[in-house]
Amino acid sequence: EAGVTQFPSHSVIEKGQTVTLRCDPISGHDNLYWYRRVMGKEIKFLLHFVKESKQDESGMPNNRFLAERTGGTYSTLKVQPAELEDSGVYFCASSQDQAGTSTDTQYFGPGTRLTVL
Amino acid sequence: LAKTTQPISMDSYEGQEVNITCSHNNIATNDYITWYQQFPSQGPRFIIQGYKTKVTNEVASLFIPADRKSSTLSLPRVSLSDTAVYYCLVGPFNQAGTALIFGKGTTLSVSS
Numbered sequence: 001e002a003g004v005t006q007f008p009s010h011s012v013i014e015k016g017q018t019v020t021l022r023c024d025p026i027s028g029h030d031n032l033y034w035y036r037r038v039m040g041k042e043i044k045f046l047l048h049f050v051k052e053s054k055q056d057e058s059g060m061p062n063n064r065f066l067a068e069r070t071g072g073t074y075s076t077l078k079v080q081p082a083e084l085e086d087s088g089v090y091f092c093a094s095s096q097d098q099a100g101t102s103t104d105t106q107y108f109g110p111g112t113r114l115t116v117l
Numbered sequence: 118l119a120k121t122t123q124p125i126s127m128d129s130y131e132g133q134e135v136n137i138t139c140s141h142n143n144i145a146t147n148d149y150i151t152w153y154q155q156f157p158s159q160g161p162r163f164i165i166q167g168y169k170t171k172v173t174n175e176v177a178s179l180f181i182p183a184d185r186k187s188s189t190l191s192l193p194r195v196s197l198s199d200t201a202v203y204y205c206l207v208g209p210f211n212q213a214g215t216a217l218i219f220g221k222g223t224t225l226s227v228s229s
Contacts, residue, residue, distance in 0.1 A: 035217070042219045091160045091161075095214075104211065107163070108162065
C-alpha cells in the first residue's frame with residue numbers, strides 16, 4: 001500500500017510569488033491534515049479535512065493560505081502571495097475514520113520544503 | 118491537549134536499551150499517549166500508543182504507571198538507524214480527527 005505522498009519535495013520561490021503544494025493521502029483515508037514546521041520551531045497543526053470538508057482550520061496562519069480537497073481525495077495548499085516567514089517544511093498526514101476505536105494513527109508524508117527568498 | 122515534557126537530547130551506544138521518559142501531569146481521563154519518531158528529511162512516523170500499563174510492539178515498549186502522569190518509551194538494543202527525534206504526544210486519540218500537538222521532542226543519537 002502506498003503511503004502519503006507530497007509534491008514537490010522542495011520549492012524555492014521569491015517573496016510575492018504563489019506556490020501550490022500537493023498531498024495525496026493513503027487511499028481510503030477520510031481524514032487529511034496539514035502541518036508545518038518553520039525554522040527552529042515545533043511542528044504546528046494547520047488544518048484538518050474530513051473527506052472534502054474542512055473540519056478544523058484553526059491553525060491556518062492567515063488568509064494567504066488556501067487549502068482545498070476537491071472530491072475528497074488529494075489536497076492542495078496554496079500560498080499567495082508568499083512571504084519570507086512562510087519558509088519551512090509542510091507536512092501532510094492522513095488517517096482512517098475510526099471513531100470509537102482506540103487509535104487514530106496519522107500517517108505522514110515526507111514533507112515539502114518551502115524556501116521563500 | 119495536555120502539555121508534555123521530555124528530555125531535549127539523549128546519547129546511547131549501539132546495543133543498549135534506551136528509555137525516554139515523558140511527563141504529562143495534566144493528562145485527562147480520555148487522553149491516550151502516543152509516540153512518534155522522525156528521521157531527518159522525513160515526516161513523523163507512529164511508533165506506539167497506549168492508555169495504561171504496558172504496551173509492546175515489534176518496535177518498542179511503552180510503560181505507563183497507574184497515575185498516568187508520565188510514560189516511558191523503551192527501545193531495546195538500539196542501532197545506528199534509531200538515531201532520530203522522538204515525540205511524546207497526549208490527546209484523545211480514540212477520536213478520529215484529533216490534531217497532533219508536537220513539542221520539541223527528544224533527539225536520540227546512537228553511536229558505535
